[in-house]
Amino acid sequence: MPDHNPPAAALPPGLAAPPEVPWPEGLTRVPYWVFQREDVAALEQTQVFRGETWNYLCLEAEIANPGDYRATTLGGVPILAVRDHDGEIYAFENRCVHRGALIALEDFGHAREFTCVYHAWSYDLQGNLKGVAFKDGINGQGGMPECFRMSEHSPRKLRTAVVHGLVFASASDTVPPIEEYLGDEIMERIGRVLGGREVEVIGRFTQELPNNWKLYVENLRDSYHASLLHLFFTTFELNKLNMKGGLIVSESGGNHVSYSAIDREAEAKAANDYAAQNIRSESDYRLKDPSVLEGEDEFGDGVTLQILSVFPGFVLQQIQNALAIRQVVPRGVGRTDLHWTYFGFKDDSPALRKMRLKQGNLVGPAGYVSMEDGCVGGFVQRGVVGASDRHAVLEMGGTDAASTRTRATEASVRGFWKAYRACTGL
Amino acid sequence: MRITEIMAAQARYARCIDTDALEAWPDFFTEDCLYRITTAENHRLGYAAGIIWADSRGMLEDRVAALREANIYERHSYRHVLGLPLLEEEGPEGVRSETPFLVARIMRDGATDLFATGRYLDLWRMDEAGAPKLAERLVVCDSSRTDTLLALPL
Numbered sequence: 001m002p003d004h005n006p007p008a009a010a011l012p013p014g015l016a017a018p019p020e021v022p023w024p025e026g027l028t029r030v031p032y033w034v035f036q037r038e039d040v041a042a043l044e045q046t047q048v049f050r051g052e053t054w055n056y057l058c059l060e061a062e063i064a065n066p067g068d069y070r071a072t073t074l075g076g077v078p079i080l081a082v083r084d085h086d087g088e089i090y091a092f093e094n095r096c097v098h099r100g101a102l103i104a105l106e107d108f109g110h111a112r113e114f115t116c117v118y119h120a121w122s123y124d125l126q127g128n129l130k131g132v133a134f135k136d137g138i139n140g141q142g143g144m145p146e147c148f149r150m151s152e153h154s155p156r157k158l159r160t161a162v163v164h165g166l167v168f169a170s171a172s173d174t175v176p177p178i179e180e181y182l183g184d185e186i187m188e189r190i191g192r193v194l195g196g197r198e199v200e201v202i203g204r205f206t207q208e209l210p211n212n213w214k215l216y217v218e219n220l221r222d223s224y225h226a227s228l229l230h231l232f233f234t235t236f237e238l239n240k241l242n243m244k245g246g247l248i249v250s251e252s253g254g255n256h257v258s259y260s261a262i263d264r265e266a267e268a269k270a271a272n273d274y275a276a277q278n279i280r281s282e283s284d285y286r287l288k289d290p291s292v293l294e295g296e297d298e299f300g301d302g303v304t305l306q307i308l309s310v311f312p313g314f315v316l317q318q319i320q321n322a323l324a325i326r327q328v329v330p331r332g333v334g335r336t337d338l339h340w341t342y343f344g345f346k347d348d349s350p351a352l353r354k355m356r357l358k359q360g361n362l363v364g365p366a367g368y369v370s371m372e373d374g375c376v377g378g379f380v381q382r383g384v385v386g387a388s389d390r391h392a393v394l395e396m397g398g399t400d401a402a403s404t405r406t407r408a409t410e411a412s413v414r415g416f417w418k419a420y421r422a423c424t425g426l
Numbered sequence: 427m428r429i430t431e432i433m434a435a436q437a438r439y440a441r442c443i444d445t446d447a448l449e450a451w452p453d454f455f456t457e458d459c460l461y462r463i464t465t466a467e468n469h470r471l472g473y474a475a476g477i478i479w480a481d482s483r484g485m486l487e488d489r490v491a492a493l494r495e496a497n498i499y500e501r502h503s504y505r506h507v508l509g510l511p512l513l514e515e516e517g518p519e520g521v522r523s524e525t526p527f528l529v530a531r532i533m534r535d536g537a538t539d540l541f542a543t544g545r546y547l548d549l550w551r552m553d554e555a556g557a558p559k560l561a562e563r564l565v566v567c568d569s570s571r572t573d574t575l576l577a578l579p580l
């Protein structure tokens with residue numbers, strides 16, 4: 001009998017309903033539905049955050065001593081990162097195997113063991129179940145059955161890896177080792193900032209973003225917008241497109257580095273280009289207290305800006321002497337938590353430390369060059385309502401996701417989507 | 427320094443920000459002031475960084491200039507509601523006070539939200555004209571979270 005039903009449109013695995021429009025081949029189009037759908041957000045939890053990825057958990061310095069722990073998240077999943085007495089770092093879900101309550105309630109702490117508050121089941125520092133209250137009942141009544149084995153129950157454990165003091169974890173057994181995942185160039189650039197140094201946290205802030213997490217990740221990888229959206233930078237010659245520098249995109253597309261260093265010669269020449277473009281960057285705006293820009297060349301290579309990201313949601317920032325880690329955590333389709341950890345090093349001179357505090361004004365929720373980034377994702381989230389059948393256009397600088405010498409490109413944004421599509425199959 | 431003078435200065439400070447008279451905001455501070463916005467958690471842990479960190483009146487003037495000329499954000503305003511200042515004994519450096527605040531944020535589209543609660547930890551000093559000026563204002567927000575951005579000062 002002939003089949004008169006039209007063939008059903010192929011439903012990407014993990015989606016509850018067909019997408020509004022198919023995702024075109026190539027890297028230059030991103031359908032807006034990817035920022036709007038609950039089923040996409042659910043798919044990301046398993047395929048991205050708990051998939052073939054390494055996710056930043058915390059600084060090694062935050063759990064320096066045996067028994068120190070840090071409660072954090074991997075995607076939306078609560079995780080404990082713990083230093084055990086063997087000196088190693090362990091990570092496991094912060095979820096009691098009995099009935100699912102959080103094992104630890106504080107963000108930070110020091111523990112000999114963990115005891116769930118609900119019915120007092122207890123765990124060692126590696127997440128092994130070690131005690132069940134009233135296991136043998138009371139006065140011969142109740143208790144767990146004979147066949148119950150504590151060793152058969154433990155919260156899911158994660159692989160962990162430490163890179164220059166950064167603790168990463170993966171829920172995947174098959175993801176390549178972290179060094180391979182990052183690639184040589186990214187490893188080197190992390191080492192440039194953190195290698196051999198003793199980190200000291202100097203502040204911690206959480207910024208709530210009114211948008212999908214991917215809009216923030218796009219933004220932080222978008223080297224094209226910096227001098228156009230952030231007037232502060234361009235006015236004070238921190239980050240013009242004509243500076244020396246460039247963009248590194250890893251093979252997978254997922255990791256990137258954007259960097260720049262002052263190039264006085266090119267600057268004079270290109271000043272004309274800016275004027276000719278009539279870009280909203282021309283002003284006579286001068287600082288009353290320019291000491292905020294008098295940073296040191298602390299890494300000795302003249303690089304004034306290095307923004308490095310690791311797929312999916314990790315950022316290492318050097319903007320002059322303002323150093324920070326940003327952790328991007330989805331909180332639903334249209335909300336994101338951005339956790340900032342400002343840091344310096346134990347051996348900072350008082351002058352350098354003060355400069356970090358001063359240049360902290362450049363970043364964070366009130367940052368001269370980052371407050372716009374906190375709103376612009378929301379502008380997109382609101383702008384694309386009703387446009388789930390439309391696409392964003394990512395053609396600046398070509399169609400590929402390769403490293404380049406210019407920052408007038410969307411190559412690393414395309415790189416993100418390359419890695420994202422490989423992970424999710426969308 | 428009497429509590430009434432400090433309360434009057436606090437009231438003028440709040441009105442200055444809430445009525446968008448930001449150009450006058452640095453005048454509440456001494457030349458070598460310290461102004462910092464942080465959170466209760468950072469304060470408890472002794473972390474020195476701020477969401478805003480300024481150690482001169484010039485930096486506060488730059489803040490205002492940046493908000494007016496450089497930064498891009500949706501139009502919004504604040505409504506400060508201040509509690510009563512708690513004054514400490516006057517010391518050699520001036521008078522210290524602690525004042526609780528609530529700040530609502532009113533967005534361009536009319537949405538009003540409780541944006542921040544916290545306390546001002548202040549150090550007041552008389553200027554030549556006998557008016558109290560802020561030598562230090564540490565703004566300690568109760569929550570560790572900031573919604574979207576913090577553009578206007580607290």
Ligand code: FES
Pocket residue numbers: 096097098099100101116117118119120121
């Ligand atoms: S839920 Fe943890 S002991 Fe019951």
Ligand SMILES: [Fe+2]
Pocket residue numbers: 219225226229230369370372373
């Ligand atoms: Fe930006």
